[in-house]
Amino acid sequence: MRQKYPQKRQSSNSRGNRYVKRPQRKASNSTQWQAQTDRVRTLVYQVLLAVETRESYANLLLPPRLTRAQIGGRDAGFATELTYGTLRCQGYYDWIIEQCSSRPVxxxxxxxxxxxxxxxxxxxxxxxxxxxxVNESVNLAKQEVNQGAAGLVNGVLRGALRLGEDELQRRLNSLSPTARLARRYSHPAWIIAAYRAALSEHQKLGAEIPADDASLEALLAANNRPPYINLVARPGLIEREDLADRVEESEQDVAYSTLSPWGLIVSGGDPADLEAVINGQAAVEDQGSQLIAGLAAEYPLSGRDKIWLDLCAGPGGKTALMAALGRERGAKVFANEISPHRAKLVEDSVKALDNVEVVCKDGTDFPSREGGFDRVLVDAPCTGLGALRRHPESRYRSRNETIPEITALQARLLGRALDVCREGGLVIYATCSPHPAETTFLVERVLKERGDGQLLDLKVAIGQLIAADTWPSGLGCADKYLQLWPHIHSSDAMFAVLIAKNRKGV
Known part of the structure; x- marks a missing residue:
């Protein structure tokens, strides 16, 4: 069962804004609804087979196929849950298959x-x-494979029913603790170890979070729940209240974000149909991502504050929010993306803004600018372990062996950001991963080697955007390290630090 919307208490921040939880409509009481069986299930099967055999991504395949097939409403909802739910729980289902079949997976x-x-x-x-x-799975096997496959499908599914939940749980409990978590929550063991280390590391740094086994299990479970849709109202283009009204006109429940003064949490529907999203006034963006973009744009800075850089801008969500906030103060944002395809996504994301210049260069060798950049955001490529709710297939493709290569790239990007930032300027390093090798350990190593950057306190900066008592389950933030968690903050597991650029040796 999906978690409730974050409970929003009336509060105010230093700007005098009021954050009041919006009324919510009653959820539907529908039960035991059955889709247009063969058409919808066949489409889902085709998407999942492409994900399995061609390393495609479900979020890129499913929506356009639903549109072309003219599948909408509850059928589209059924297809979405069947696609993403199957991917999220794939490891558990493979384990069950092996309990019920004489053939290994x-x-x-x-x-x-x-x-x-x-x-x-x-x-x-x-x-x-x-x-x-059972019957529709058997029919799908007959249609897509052969009669023999249909018999095996029938046998495995009925075997799972005969075992029942209690017996499956008993067999899980007979495994080692890590193996049990890996099977039950469909996470490779190395990712579980990385999460355990990250929770422990941030607790040691002073974060107000639990780091015990129960917290780890809650995190794994959160990765297997479908996230609510997060929308951002880009300042100067549309007010958050106006966007909320438009969402409600589409008969969706809406609440204010707990992490972003520009964010909304929406119960469902297709946000791509909203006019404000179509014209670039608003966008789909995780509330944790919004918070980081807000910190990057709003942290107080002495001296010139007009020339900003997003070093790894694709696909452009943080760029657009930064630019919208900077536009009100006369700032220009240079949005760099090494991939031409992703650079085009950035152009589309910022189409409603006139203070962004998109460039396509290698971020590790980005050219210096006379006088330097005042603010530099490095949203570095990473393992993506913080976004497994949204990209469930990534957990089966990421490899622990790639960490050294990834962290070497992250270190070069952070180093280049410090190179091109002016003295007294601000560098923001962020990843969508909580892995210590990509976050705290990397930042500390780079700053120690270079000697020209100082970590800034985050709690004060966050308090300027959001009243502390609106954060769910406490702040969950160390003084100088922001680490968000799906099971605590209802966001992706985003990490960020703010770094003041100093003269070397100072």
Whole structure:
């Protein structure tokens, strides 16, 4: 069952803004609804097979295919849950398949494996009647594989039903603690170890978060729940209240973000249909990402404050919010992206703004500017371990062995950001990963080696944007290290630090 909206208490911040929880509409009481079976399930099967065999991404494949097939409403909702839910729980379903089949998962044909996972998700985590989940999975196997595959699908799904929840749990409990978590929550063991280390590290640094086994399990469970849609109202283009009214006109529930004074949390629907999103006044953006962009633009800075740089700008969400905030103060943002394709995404994201220049260069060798940049954001490429709710397939593709290569790139990007920032300017380093190797350890190492950067206090800066008592479950932030968590803040596990650029040796 999905968590409730973050409970928003009336509060105020230093700007005098009031944050009041908006009324919410009653949820639908529909039960045991069945989709247009063959058409919807066939489309989901095709998407999941492409994800499995071609390393495609579901978020890039599913929406346009639903549009082309003219599948909307509840059928589209069914397809979305079946696609992403199957991916999130894939590791658990593979373990169940091995409990119910004489053939190991590695020996199963990919089309057959995809159909089995889909069937198990309908049986165990969706309100689909048992006979429909089994029969439609069997029919899909006949259609896409062969009669023999249909028999195996029938046997495995009915075998899972016979085992039942209690027996499956008993077998899970017989495993080692890490193996149990890895199977039950579909996370590779190395990611679990990285999360455990990150929780412990931030608690040691003073973050007001639990770091015990229960917290780790809550984090893994949060990664397997579908996130609510987060919208940002870009300042100067649309007021948050106006955006909320437009969302409610589309018959969706809406609440104010707990982490961003520009954010909304929306219950569902397709935000791409909103006129404000189409014309670039608003966008879909995680509330944690909004907070980091806000810190990058709003942290007090002495001296000139007109020339800003986003060193790794794609796809452009943070760039656009920074630029909207800077536009009110006469700032210009240079948005750099090494990939031409992603640079075009940045151009589309900032189309409603006239103070952004998109460039396409290697961030590790970005050219210096006379006088330097006043603010430099480095939203560095990373493992993506903080966004597994939104990109569930990433957990099965990321490899621990790539960490040294990734952190070497991150260090070069952070170093170049410090190079091109003026003395007295501000560098913001951020990742969508809580892995200590990509966050605290890397920042401390780079600053120690260079000697020209000083970490700034974050709590004061955050307090200028949001009243502390609106944060769920406490601030969850060390003095100089921001680390957000899905199970605590209902956001991606974003990390950020603010760095004052000093003269070397000062």
């Amino acid at each position: 590695a020996a199963l044909e990919k089309p057959l494996l995809v159909i089995l996972r889909m069937g198990l998700h309908q049986l165990l985590n969706m309100r689909v009647p048992t006979h429909a989940a």
